[in-house]
Amino acid sequence: MKMSNTRDSQRDLVSVNMSESPNGAASSISTWVSTKTHREKKLMLCLLILSIICFGLILLVIGISTKKPSMKSSLNSIEDSICLTPGCIATSNMILKNMKNSVDPCEDFYQFTCGGFEKNVKIPDDRSSRSQFSIIDDELVIQLRAILEEEAEDEVSQSKVFGMAKNAYKACMDTDKIEAIGLEPLKTMLSTLGGWPVLEGNTWDSSSFSWIDLVYKNRKHGYSTDYLIDFSIVTDSKNSSWRVIDIDQASLGMSREYLIKGLEDNDVTSYYNYMVNVAVLLGADKKVAEKEMKESLLFEIELAEASQARENRRNATRMYNPMKIKDLHTLAPMVPWLEYINNILTEDFTGG
Numbered sequence: 474m475k476m477s478n479t480r481d482s483q484r485d486l487v488s489v490n491m492s493e494s495p496n497g498a499a500s501s502i503s504t505w506v507s508t509k510t511h512r513e514k515k516l517m518l519c520l521l522i523l524s525i526i527c528f529g530l531i532l533l534v535i536g537i538s539t540k541k542p543s544m545k546s547s548l549n550s551i552e553d554s555i556c557l558t559p560g561c562i563a564t565s566n567m568i569l570k571n572m573k574n575s576v577d578p579c580e581d582f583y584q585f586t587c588g589g590f591e592k593n594v595k596i597p598d599d600r601s602s603r604s605q606f607s608i609i610d611d612e613l614v615i616q617l618r619a620i621l622e623e624e625a626e627d628e629v630s631q632s633k634v635f636g637m638a639k640n641a642y643k644a645c646m647d648t649d650k651i652e653a654i655g656l657e658p659l660k661t662m663l664s665t666l667g668g669w670p671v672l673e674g675n676t677w678d679s680s681s682f683s684w685i686d687l688v689y690k691n692r693k694h695g696y697s698t699d700y701l702i703d704f705s706i707v708t709d710s711k712n713s714s715w716r717v718i719d720i721d722q723a724s725l726g727m728s729r730e731y732l733i734k735g736l737e738d739n740d741v742t743s744y745y746n747y748m749v750n751v752a753v754l755l756g757a758d759k760k761v762a763e764k765e766m767k768e769s770l771l772f773e774i775e776l777a778e779a780s781q782a783r784e785n786r787r788n789a790t791r792m793y794n795p796m797k798i799k800d801l802h803t804l805a806p807m808v809p810w811l812e813y814i815n816n817i818l819t820e821d822f823t824g825g
Contacts, residue, residue: 621642748762
């Protein structure tokens with residue numbers, strides 16, 4: 474009995490000392506756990522794991538429920554960003570029609586993107602080629618015609634530019650008056666520009682001819698000045714805030730790719746016959762026209778051969794050669810460049 478009482482007292486003493494220690498709570502839990510059987514400990518561990526899993530699932534459900542509105546809003550944002558106007562739908566339809574989805578793009582990307590266009594589009598008899606740009610251009614011409622033929626509701630408030638354009642269009646469409654006037658306006662203008670040698674015959678004085686003066690006259694009367702030197706004002710390709718003078722190769726009456734084939738080519742021959750027919754229509758002798766138009770065509774072929782091929786002009790860096798006007802004299806000293814530029818440009822753009 475004494476031994477039992479002693480052991481109980483020691484156990485109580487240990488229990489009291491542990492409860493009074495700073496880590497009493499932890500020690501109590503440890504003591505409580507140590508009194509459990511092995512089976513009870515395994516059940517407690519399983520219960521703890523299940524509690525953690527349930528807690529995680531609850532957090533997951535809460536997270537998904539809070540994300541649903543944002544996902545919905547993002548879908549709405551995507552739908553709002555899709556263009557569904559008639560113009561966008563028509564453009565999308567055009568792109569899909571031009572494609573050929575049956576072709577693997579990894580095998581033949583060109584046919585994948587343009588196969589439908591090649592199959593559906595036919596080149597008109599009066600054209601040598603057909604592209605999406607030419608189709609759009611035809612549509613613009615139809616729209617422009619509708620604008621020009623539309624009668625203004627208020628002639629006074631109508632823009633002066635539109636009025637001038639409509640008057641020019643009406644003049645061109647007045648076929649009865651055109652037939653009555655005939656070719657006289659054209660012949661008069663040719664005479665004003667210095668005359669066409671094939672029409673002037675023996676009265677033509679080649680010693681007084683200057684191609685530079687002819688360019689000046691063309692510019693004065695509103696005609697092209699790009700026959701020997703292509704001249705234009707463009708945006709600087711390396712600085713869009715600048716405008717620069719662009720000097721380029723001659724603008725030919727027929728594509729370079731045809732002209733370099735020579736007179737033996739059927740297309741070049743047709744071009745030559747057209748030149749002769751125009752000269753004869755204006756009053757030239759046919760034999761004289763055949764001789765002089767052949768000389769003119771041979772000169773144009775030389776210009777074509779001296780010009781760069783289209784594939785050599787695709788390198789924008791190679792085509793970009795900035796210089797000052799005074800530096801042009803080194804390249805082509807036969808042209809009075811400053812005078813030439815000042816005669817082509819309008820007064821508000823005149824160089825100094």
